[in-house]
Amino acid sequence: MTEPGAGTQISAEVSGKSAKASARLWTAYEAAAATGGALCARGGDTERWFGEEWAATGISIDTRTLAPGDLFVALQDARDGHDFVLSAYGRGASAVLVSRAPVETPPDAPFLLVGDTMEGLVDLAKAARMRNFGKRIAVTGSAGKTSTKEMLALMLRGQGKTHAAVKSLNNHIGVPLTLARLPMDADYSIYEIGMNHADEITPLTQLVAPHVAIITTVAEAHIENLGSMAAIARAKAEILCGVRRGGACVLPIDNPHFSILHEEARRVGVERIITFGEAAGADLRLTKYASDGRRADVEAEIFGARCAFTLGAPGKHMATNALAALGAVSAIGGDEAAAAAALAQFDAGGGRGAQLDLQLKGGVRVRVLDESYNANPSSMRAAISILSSLSPFAGGRRIAVLGDMLELGGQAPALHAGLAEPLINARVDTVYGAGPLTAHLMAALPEKMRGAHVDAAHDLAQAVIADLKDGDIIMVKGSNSSKVAMLVEALRAASVPESDDVAQKAQVKGPS
Ligand SMILES: Nc1ncnc2c1ncn2[C@@H]1O[C@H](COP(=O)(O)OP(=O)(O)O)[C@@H](O)[C@H]1O
Numbered sequence: 318m319t320e321p322g323a324g325t326q327i328s329a330e331v332s333g334k335s336a337k338a339s340a341r342l343w344t345a346y347e348a349a350a351a352t353g354g355a356l357c358a359r360g361g362d363t364e365r366w367f368g369e370e371w372a373a374t375g376i377s378i379d380t381r382t383l384a385p386g387d388l389f390v391a392l393q394d395a396r397d398g399h400d401f402v403l404s405a406y407g408r409g410a411s412a413v414l415v416s417r418a419p420v421e422t423p424p425d426a427p428f429l430l431v432g433d434t435m436e437g438l439v440d441l442a443k444a445a446r447m448r449n450f451g452k453r454i455a456v457t458g459s460a461g462k463t464s465t466k467e468m469l470a471l472m473l474r475g476q477g478k479t480h481a482a483v484k485s486l487n488n489h490i491g492v493p494l495t496l497a498r499l500p501m502d503a504d505y506s507i508y509e510i511g512m513n514h515a516d517e518i519t520p521l522t523q524l525v526a527p528h529v530a531i532i533t534t535v536a537e538a539h540i541e542n543l544g545s546m547a548a549i550a551r552a553k554a555e556i557l558c559g560v561r562r563g564g565a566c567v568l569p570i571d572n573p574h575f576s577i578l579h580e581e582a583r584r585v586g587v588e589r590i591i592t593f594g595e596a597a598g599a600d601l602r603l604t605k606y607a608s609d610g611r612r613a614d615v616e617a618e619i620f621g622a623r624c625a626f627t628l629g630a631p632g633k634h635m636a637t638n639a640l641a642a643l644g645a646v647s648a649i650g651g652d653e654a655a656a657a658a659a660l661a662q663f664d665a666g667g668g669r670g671a672q673l674d675l676q677l678k679g680g681v682r683v684r685v686l687d688e689s690y691n692a693n694p695s696s697m698r699a700a701i702s703i704l705s706s707l708s709p710f711a712g713g714r715r716i717a718v719l720g721d722m723l724e725l726g727g728q729a730p731a732l733h734a735g736l737a738e739p740l741i742n743a744r745v746d747t748v749y750g751a752g753p754l755t756a757h758l759m760a761a762l763p764e765k766m767r768g769a770h771v772d773a774a775h776d777l778a779q780a781v782i783a784d785l786k787d788g789d790i791i792m793v794k795g796s797n798s799s800k801v802a803m804l805v806e807a808l809r810a811a812s813v814p815e816s817d818d819v820a821q822k823a824q825v826k827g828p829s
């Protein structure tokens with residue numbers, strides 16, 4: 318499993334709160350009406366009806382992150398949430414949504430009894446959508462979903478009350494959870510929709526019924542499950558079937574599979590097709606990109622009008638994500654200029670391109686480009702291009718610490734070996750590899766670029782740290798389950814508290 322947030326990872330990623338902590342999200346009656354469930358509480362030995370005596374301020378599916386006031390939904394996933402009901406009450410849950418009456422409850426503790434708690438969550442999601450008159454934007458794609466969602470949240474927060482998925486909540490649980498957390502009066506809401514297989518996006522996009530759907534890119538992620546690139550493109554295009562009447566989609570014109578996406582948009586009858594990218598004819602066209610490796614200065618033509626903005630993160634892929642987000646803002650009638658101006662505040666999150674300047678305990682100063690959150694061939698190339706744009710200082714080197722890219726099926730060895738060329742072109746000095754697939758890359762690299770190769774990431778940390786020299790820049794990237802993130806942690810642990818020293822001294826390349 319590598320699609321962030323899809324599948325089993327979900328419960329660990331949930332935080333208890335929606336946009337506004339203190340606001341009432343669901344009263345008991347509203348939740349009962351939405352789910353058709355029974356409002357209960359155990360009074361002594363009997364169950365009795367309870368009145369409108371609770372109101373939830375958020376929704377939680379994980380007691381570890383439950384906030385006081387949340388409605389705790391006891392889902393049956395890897396573990397049975399019903400086992401955590403008592404702990405939910407203990408942490409201050411306003412009520413619990415269950416499919417069987419809890420055996421042990423504090424006296425009078427309220428619960429909402431439904432036939433199936435997953436269906437209950439979906440019912441809350443549907444009701445939340447129907448009572449909200451704001452605009453909804455859904456984002457899918459092989460990479461860039463979370464970044465684009467975060468850009469949209471940043472842009473729209475300045476324009477109205479905005480609700481957005483937490484982290485990468487993007488699967489059959491995360492999407493209804495995000496929707497069920499939608500405040501009634503939100504002006505805008507943004508959903509990330511992920512997939513590992515065909516037909517996963519369809520029910521989720523129909524649930525969200527977005528006014529605008531964005532497809533960031535189509536790349537080789539999950540080709541193992543889907544079989545071909547065309548099948549991946551069609552699976553991403555499923556997002557289009559949920560778009561509301563009169564709605565729009567935003568599609569990547571430079572992508573080799575654009576024509577499939579475009580055809581699908583036509584076929585399912587999306588009224589307005591907006592394109593973004595570098596190609597002539599894009600509705601939102603990138604005309605100039607320059608970066609110092611930390612931020613980017615971007616110029617674009619947006620429906621024919623020139624627009625220049627600063628983006629708080631480097632990478633042409635981030636600049637095109639920003640254009641996709643601006644396309645969506647435009648489609649919902651938002652203020653594009655204000656949205657573009659907000660992008661200066663954008664910050665690539667931990668694992669998605671954040672840069673850390675560290676001083677190792679021995680005095681060696683290095684910069685870490687933390688791309689450890691996930692990887693597929695397309696995002697790997699994007700990250701390598703950022704590494705190439707960063708200039709080491711004081712005789713330092715460019716170093717790549719790479720983990721396996723998973724779920725690539727039979728093409729995996731070739732796709733790993735294929736990274737040798739971009740790494741050479743990026744003037745990377747040394748490549749370290751973790752995992753059996755990166756062995757194919759190591760074999761394809763010139764001898765002088767080969768650093769250590771190990772089977773598991775945790776065997777790499779000491780070797781990498783021991784080899785580092787003053788001024789080195791180290792990019793860390795791999796599929797989530799390759800666990801290369803632990804390298805970043807190991808580097809932090811081996812460092813004295815952060816200083817800006819390296820940032821000031823690094824000789825970053827001028828506009829490129
Ligand atoms: N449009 C894009 N094309 C290729 N790679 C991208 C794109 N957008 C982001 N990336 C890279 O993909 C990785 C994951 O980004 P993220 O926004 O978390 O995507 P997702 O939520 O789709 O997994 C990051 O390392 C980032 O640098």
Ligand SMILES: [Mg+2]
Nearest residue numbers: 321462463485
């Ligand atoms: Mg994500």
